[in-house]
Amino acid sequence: xxxxxxxxxxxxxxxxxxxxxxxxxxxxxxxxxxxxxxxxxxxxxxxxxxxxxxxxxxxxxxxxxxxxxxxxxxxxxxxxxxxxxxxxxxxxxxxxxxxxxxxxxxxxxxxxxxxxxxxxxxxxxxxxxxxxxxxxxxxxxxxxxxxxxx
Numbered sequence: 001x002x003x004x005x006x007x008x009x010x011x012x013x014x015x016x017x018x019x020x021x022x023x024x025x026x027x028x029x030x031x032x033x034x035x036x037x038x039x040x041x042x043x044x045x046x047x048x049x050x051x052x053x054x055x056x057x058x059x060x061x062x063x064x065x066x067x068x069x070x071x072x073x074x075x076x077x078x079x080x081x082x083x084x085x086x087x088x089x090x091x092x093x094x095x096x097x098x099x100x101x102x103x104x105x106x107x108x109x110x111x112x113x114x115x116x117x118x119x120x121x122x123x124x125x126x127x128x129x130x131x132x133x134x135x136x137x138x139x140x141x142x143x144x145x146x147x148x149x150x
Contacts, residue, residue: 039096043073046122046147054132054141069147077103120149 048060048067060066066082071094079090092105096115101124104110116123124145129138 040073041117042071042096042101042122045070045150047150048145049148050146052142052144052146054130067145067147079103122147122149 046069051058069079071077075093077094081088095102100112101115102110102112130141131138
């Protein structure tokens with residue numbers, strides 16, 4: 001279980017701290033209306049409530065990971081990530097299209113990831129190569145993080 005927990009922590013750090021697997025740049029408008037605004041439905045505080053990796057669902061408590069993201073209407077965000085009583089904070093800017101969020105950490109490179117939004121649930125899914133079964137061969141694994149609006 002500690003190997004799996006370690007993998008979860010690594011995956012979450014990579015995904016949310018700026019190393020999304022599905023990197024692409026976007027020249028599309030910030031929203032489906034093309035007016036450059038940040039969708040009101042995304043503005044607010046989001047907490048990680050569930051992680052699915054390789055078909056297994058776990059809570060943040062099970063993997064020792066807490067993540068809170070605050071998306072502001074002015075296009076800025078703050079992400080706080082706590083792992084084993086150690087907290088890291090990242091600030092930056094965000095934009096969206098109808099199906100992707102682009103996070104640009106202050107002083108960092110922009111990264112884009114697909115998302116879905118249903119009510120107060122925000123789901124971010126990426127595909128990564130990982131050796132979950134410890135056979136020395138990395139397989140493609142789908143990782144989905146679900147955040148709940150507070």
